[in-house]
Amino acid sequence: MQGKARRKRMVEGVADGRLSAAELQENFADIHPPLDQHEALVASDRCYFCHDAPCVTACPTAIDIPLFIRQIATGSPMGAAETILDQNILGGMCARVCPTETLCEQACVREVAEGKPVQIGLLQRFATDAAMAKNKQFFQRMPATGKSVGVVGAGPAGLACAHRLAMHGHNVTVYEGRKKPGGLNEFGIAAYKTVDDFAREEVDYVTAIGGINIHYGQALGSKVTLEKLRDDHDAVFLGMGLSGINALGLKGKEPKGVEDAVDFIARLRQASNKGRLPIGRRVVVIGGGMTAVDCAVQAKLLGAEEVTIAYRRGQDQMNASRYEQDLAVGHGVIIREWLQPVKLKTKSGSVSGITLEYTALDRKKLVGTGETITLAADQVFRAIGQTLGDDNGSAVEGSLRLSGGRITTKPDGATSLAGVWAGGDCTSHGDDLTVTAVAQGRDAAEAINTALQG
Amino acid sequence: MADISNNFVGIKSPNPFWLASAPPTDKAYNVERAFKAGWGGVVWKTLGEEGPPIVNVNGPRYGAIYGADRRLLGLNNIELITDRDLYLNLREIKEVKKKWPDRAVVVSLMVPCEEQAWKTILPLVEETGADGIELNFGCPHGMSERGMGSAVGQVPEYIEMVTRWCKQTTRMPVIVKLTPNISDIRYPARAAKAGGADAVSLINTVSSIISVNLDNFSPEPSIDGKGSHGGFCGPAVKPIALNMVAEIARDSETASLPISGIGGITTWRDAAEFLALGAGNVQVCTAAMTYGFKIIEEMTSGLETWMDAQGHQSLDDIIGRAVPNVTDWQYLNLNYVTKAKIDQDACIKCGRCHIACEDTSHQAITLMVDGARHFEVIEEECVGCNLCVNVCPVENCITMEQLPAGSKDQRTGKKVVKKYANWTEHPNNPSVTAAE
Numbered sequence: 001m002q003g004k005a006r007r008k009r010m011v012e013g014v015a016d017g018r019l020s021a022a023e024l025q026e027n028f029a030d031i032h033p034p035l036d037q038h039e040a041l042v043a044s045d046r047c048y049f050c051h052d053a054p055c056v057t058a059c060p061t062a063i064d065i066p067l068f069i070r071q072i073a074t075g076s077p078m079g080a081a082e083t084i085l086d087q088n089i090l091g092g093m094c095a096r097v098c099p100t101e102t103l104c105e106q107a108c109v110r111e112v113a114e115g116k117p118v119q120i121g122l123l124q125r126f127a128t129d130a131a132m133a134k135n136k137q138f139f140q141r142m143p144a145t146g147k148s149v150g151v152v153g154a155g156p157a158g159l160a161c162a163h164r165l166a167m168h169g170h171n172v173t174v175y176e177g178r179k180k181p182g183g184l185n186e187f188g189i190a191a192y193k194t195v196d197d198f199a200r201e202e203v204d205y206v207t208a209i210g211g212i213n214i215h216y217g218q219a220l221g222s223k224v225t226l227e228k229l230r231d232d233h234d235a236v237f238l239g240m241g242l243s244g245i246n247a248l249g250l251k252g253k254e255p256k257g258v259e260d261a262v263d264f265i266a267r268l269r270q271a272s273n274k275g276r277l278p279i280g281r282r283v284v285v286i287g288g289g290m291t292a293v294d295c296a297v298q299a300k301l302l303g304a305e306e307v308t309i310a311y312r313r314g315q316d317q318m319n320a321s322r323y324e325q326d327l328a329v330g331h332g333v334i335i336r337e338w339l340q341p342v343k344l345k346t347k348s349g350s351v352s353g354i355t356l357e358y359t360a361l362d363r364k365k366l367v368g369t370g371e372t373i374t375l376a377a378d379q380v381f382r383a384i385g386q387t388l389g390d391d392n393g394s395a396v397e398g399s400l401r402l403s404g405g406r407i408t409t410k411p412d413g414a415t416s417l418a419g420v421w422a423g424g425d426c427t428s429h430g431d432d433l434t435v436t437a438v439a440q441g442r443d444a445a446e447a448i449n450t451a452l453q454g
Numbered sequence: 455m456a457d458i459s460n461n462f463v464g465i466k467s468p469n470p471f472w473l474a475s476a477p478p479t480d481k482a483y484n485v486e487r488a489f490k491a492g493w494g495g496v497v498w499k500t501l502g503e504e505g506p507p508i509v510n511v512n513g514p515r516y517g518a519i520y521g522a523d524r525r526l527l528g529l530n531n532i533e534l535i536t537d538r539d540l541y542l543n544l545r546e547i548k549e550v551k552k553k554w555p556d557r558a559v560v561v562s563l564m565v566p567c568e569e570q571a572w573k574t575i576l577p578l579v580e581e582t583g584a585d586g587i588e589l590n591f592g593c594p595h596g597m598s599e600r601g602m603g604s605a606v607g608q609v610p611e612y613i614e615m616v617t618r619w620c621k622q623t624t625r626m627p628v629i630v631k632l633t634p635n636i637s638d639i640r641y642p643a644r645a646a647k648a649g650g651a652d653a654v655s656l657i658n659t660v661s662s663i664i665s666v667n668l669d670n671f672s673p674e675p676s677i678d679g680k681g682s683h684g685g686f687c688g689p690a691v692k693p694i695a696l697n698m699v700a701e702i703a704r705d706s707e708t709a710s711l712p713i714s715g716i717g718g719i720t721t722w723r724d725a726a727e728f729l730a731l732g733a734g735n736v737q738v739c740t741a742a743m744t745y746g747f748k749i750i751e752e753m754t755s756g757l758e759t760w761m762d763a764q765g766h767q768s769l770d771d772i773i774g775r776a777v778p779n780v781t782d783w784q785y786l787n788l789n790y791v792t793k794a795k796i797d798q799d800a801c802i803k804c805g806r807c808h809i810a811c812e813d814t815s816h817q818a819i820t821l822m823v824d825g826a827r828h829f830e831v832i833e834e835e836c837v838g839c840n841l842c843v844n845v846c847p848v849e850n851c852i853t854m855e856q857l858p859a860g861s862k863d864q865r866t867g868k869k870v871v872k873k874y875a876n877w878t879e880h881p882n883n884p885s886v887t888a889a890e
Contacts, residue, residue: 038524045522048847051805052821109802113848 009303013350013378014257016278018303024274027301031192032096032122040126043119044073050109055120058107060439061088065104069123081131082138084124089163089442090156092132092202093185094435095125096194099290101323103435132205141211142169147452150175150233152220155183156434157239157424159206160441161448165237166211168449173233174212177219183241184425185434187266190294191274192301221391226399230419235448238396238407238415238422239441242430244389248286248341248382255344257351261285261295261383268298280379282306284354286341287383288318290432293325295381296333307333308375312340312359312366319432340368344380353377388426403428413444421448456761457768458754460494462735463627463652463712465585467494467558469754470769471725474716474737475499475562475588475631478747480536482546486553491747492754495558497655497737498547500535500590503565503575507537508597514675517664519690526744528690530664532675532682534596535564540578548582559583560629564590564602567612569619576624586627589616591642592658594635594685604658607633610645617649629714632656632698634691639698643708654702655714655737657695659685688740692718696731700780703732720749722756729769730776784877791863791870792838792854794818794831800851803827807842807852815841833864 009018019027035043047069055065063084071080084091100106100121108117131138147170151158154176162172180186186199207214218224220240229236245260257280271277279302285292288311300307311318314337315325325335338359345353353376357368387393387405401408401416406428413421423440424430430437460470472495473479473488480499488496502508515533518526536543551559561584565571579587591607598605606612613630620628630646632639634657646654661683665674673681695717702708715733719725720741728736741749766772796807796819808829811819818835819842820828831842838854846852857863859872877883 042523048804048806050803051809052827053805054803054827109804113802 010281010305012281014278014280016276018279018281019275021275024302028191028195028274030195031190032125034129035119035122035126040072040077040123043123044069046110047073047118048109054107054109055104055118058103059087060103060433060436061091061094061442062439063087063091063124065120065124068127069118069120072123072127077127077130078134078136080123080127081136084128085131085138087442088435088438089160089206090185090202090434090438091124092128092205093156093194093199094438095121095128096198097185097189098433098435099321099324102321132201135205135208137205137208139163139167139209141166141209144171144211145169145452147171147234148173148232149235149237149448149452150229151237151239152224152229153177153183153238153240153424153426154181154203154214155239155241155424156185156437157241157426157441157444158183158237159203160438161237161239161421161423161445162212162441163206163209164442164445165448166209168445170211170234170449170452172212174214175218175220175224175229176214176216177223177240177243179216181214181216183239187269188262188291189269189434190265190298191268192298193294219391221393221395226395226420234419234452236420237413237441237444237448238420238426239424239437240388240392241425241437242386242388242406243392244387245382246385246387248344248384250341250344252344255346255351256349257378258344258380259382261287261291261381262386264381265291265294265298268302274302277302279304280377282376283308283379283381284375284377285309285381285383287311287381287385288313288320289383289385290320290324292318292381292383293320293328293333295383297328297331299379299381300331300333304379306376308377309333309335310339310341310354310356310375311335311337314338339373340366342368342372345374345377351377351380354380386425392426406430409440411443412447413440414447419451456758456766458757458761460735460769462558462714463586463629465495465558465560465627466556467735468556469494469750469757470729470735471750471753472496472558472560472714472735472737473742474739475590476739476743477533478739478742481538481543482550485546485550485559488742488747488750489550489554489557492750493557493747494735495560495585497560497562497588498543498584500562500564500593501540501543501575501579502535503571504540507539508534510534510537511677513677517674517684519664526688526740528664528686528688529740529743530662530675530684530686531659532595532684535562535590535593540575544578544582547579547584551583551585558585560586560588562588562590562631564593564597567601567606567616572616572619573623576620576626580624580626584626586629586652587620587624588629588631588655589620590631590658591616592631592633592656594633594659594661595683604633604635604661607631607642607658608636610641613642613645614649617646617651621650627652629653629655631658631716633658634694634698634717635661639701640705640708643702643705643711647708647711651711653712653714653734654708655716656702657691657698657717659687660691660694662686687718688744689718689720692720692724696727699728699733700731700777703774703777704780722753722760725753726757726760726772727776729773731780732774732777734769734773786876787874788877788880789871789873789875791857793833793836793857794838794840794842794852795855796829796831796842796852797850798828798830800848801829802848802851803829804847805829806845806847810841810845815839835865837865 049066068080068083105117111117181203182199283299283304285296339356343355355374358371407422409427421444424437475497479496519528593603597603630651712734715728716737808819
């Protein structure tokens with residue numbers, strides 16, 4: 001490395017421009033480049049067309065995977081796309097961000113047989129990309145019902161719900177807190193998993209069915225109330241996700257350099273020039289989920305010299321899949337387990353290190369052992385779970401039954417309040433997965449449709 | 455090390471693998487490359503009579519069907535016999551034979567069905583020093599419209615007549631190449647024998663339309679929007695060829711007639727199967743056209759390795775060994791009872807055995823047992839048909855197990871009898887009743 005480039009990379013503290021534009025472009029390229037035509041044929045040919053296939057059972061949206069793969073194999077990617085989108089209108093994004101290694105591809109019989117599953121995710125992307133490239137629309141609206149449904153949140157759950165409701169002929173108004181649609185698809189996923197402007201393009205593709213109006217800057221709790229929504233619409237669907245972040249729970253005021261991982265991830269996704277994004281030379285991420293991995297890997301890709309994920313339990317308990325953990329390790333991230341934060345070190349108002357205490361299980365209860373370690377850190381990210389947030393939380397508290405700080409729902413998405421359904425991460429059945437949110441949004445739409453017809 | 459040298463109707467070659475009469479043997483350049491690669495012999499691409507050479511289409515000559523990963527399973531062609539000058543071919547044949555005395559050089563011929571035409575060309579071929587001739591009565595396309603190729607091969611009387619003309623005219627061994635595009639291969643084989651043929655070779659290509667272009671509705675290969683039937687070859691035709699070879703080998707009238715086996719031979723194993731069913735050697739084309747001549751290394755070493763492992767010293771130890779085991783359906787042992795057995799440790803739970811049996815056969819494989827996905831043979835329903843074995847993607851996961859004599863067949867409720875018994879003596883056979 002030349003002297004100047006080296007000096008830029010090794011700047012102490014939080015600084016931008018650690019890497020050159022070329023390095024950043026390479027680092028943030030599509031992590032799984034799409035299959036070309038021939039690769040798709042070869043990959044599709046590996047599918048055994050299982051009966052009552054385990055991959056379908058493993059898919060939260062129950063896409064008929066053997067069928068769509070056979071459609072690809074027989075030269076009908078459009079038919080494949082329809083099969084996918086019929087079950088999962090956000091099949092394009094799910095093809096990119098689903099942890100297939102713990103869902104369909106884990107269940108694939110070829111994973112069982114040879115440890116090499118059919119590349120279901122990439123094949124799904126092949127088909128959905130083909131359809132979106134041609135803007136091929138597979139679904140039409142039923143005759144207008146005159147019914148109106150208010151949907152809170154233009155994320156995966158809200159969009160899936162809105163699309164299905166629009167299909168059934170209802171008018172849908174979506175209330176989105178941010179200035180852009182997409183939710184976590186737009187703001188909350190590592191940039192290398194969904195390159196270019198795919199999230200936005202997918203929203204346009206989904207809403208092209210018509211009958212869906214999205215109002216931006218309309219966060220529940222600050223701009224709209226549940227009561228008003230119930231008054232204005234025949235039914236309400238809540239799919240606003242989780243906007244609050246758990247605190248580290250440390251005493252005293254947090255110094256500069258301590259941030260929420262989700263904010264960092266969102267900034268990365270929205271940045272037009274990643275070279276302007278400041279990143280620490282030494283970064284510590286507290287947490288063990290996908291957010292922690294997305295945050296840590298991208299910190300490394302921005303040029304941080306040393307990135308550590310500190311998790312309070314063992315690696316086996318991390319919410320991030322083993323594949324995601326390996327991805328992080330492969331990028332040079334250090335994963336340290338059985339460590340919980342106890343104290344931040346500060347130097348001139350900014351964080352300079354973090355002291356962590358070793359933990360252990362004592363009769364199934366996590367306890368500190370008293371032994372500590374201090375890691376140098378000029379940036380510390382919180383990735384320790386999210387909450388409904390102040391505004392959203394207060395908007396539903398008292399009206400809806402909650403469990404564990406999230407909205408209690410029945411399997412069809414019904415909440416404790418008549419006329420109000422919910423789905424995705426804001427519910428007690430949410431599991432931080434786009435595909436689960438899509439399934440819940442879709443299913444709630446069916447339940448709402450049944451109720452509105454009744 | 456096993457000896458795989460071959461003596462086919464007096465024509466000697468270092469191994470039993472010849473290249474069949476086809477594009478790979480159209481000129482000295484290709485043939486010499488083949489010999490350098492290790493091929494035992496060639497049948498030179500079919501020569502026609504003197505005169506202006508025939509012409510080929512100037513568009514595509516081949517079409518294909520594919521398996522996984524575009525693996526070529528079958529090739530179809532509309533190429534005709536050599537389109538090079540007769541004397542150029544003869545000159546090259548002579549040079550090549552002189553240069554490669556230990557390799558077999560047989561010349562394929564196709565001239566009009568007139569005695570003089572055959573009597574004119576045979577001395578010219580003889581003069582090259584070639585080891586033998588092969589009469590092309592097989593090509594199903596193009597030449598057949600002009601009364602040659604399979605047009606002759608489909609009429610046993612013509613086969614006999616032309617073979618006799620040739621035998622009367624030349625000292626060279628005469629191999630008659632048969633077309634599979636007939637109803638019973640034994641008739642043309644018998645005719646060849648009656649005409650004095652030294653051997654038959656089979657099969658030539660199967661009449662076929664390989665595919666249809668669904669954009670312009672032209673058969674492939676498409677020549678300006680039109681297609682013509684071609685000759686189908688490659689791995690997909692091997693079962694057809696094996697049966698025809700066996701039919702001739704076990705026919706009492708042609709049992710002693712040497713056979714050069716052709717049809718989809720791609721590996722040493724394919725070749726060994728042809729030899730076992732009575733072929734004295736084999737001819738290969740599509741595999742070479744797909745992968746090049748180097749495959750001969752796998753074929754010879756594979757054959758040798760297998761023969762060594764089995765203790766076979768020479769090709770004579772294996773040629774025809776399976777022929778006595780080819781029989782008619784009516785003589786199969788009806789007291790041989792098998793049931794499918796699924797190795798649960800090997801099973802990957804794809805469910806294909808279940809759905810194949812459930813939808814299309816005997817409802818003899820479970821899907822769920824005690825609430826779990828579990829595939830198990832229901833002996834009461836299993837007829838031992840083997841479909842589950844054939845559709846299972848895992849080798850040796852499902853096997854057919856013979857029920858020992860004395861045990862009870864859960865399907866029929868009857869005890870398995872050790873004694874051999876076939877249809878000819880079965881009580882349900884009306885002919886048996888009639889005979890009483």
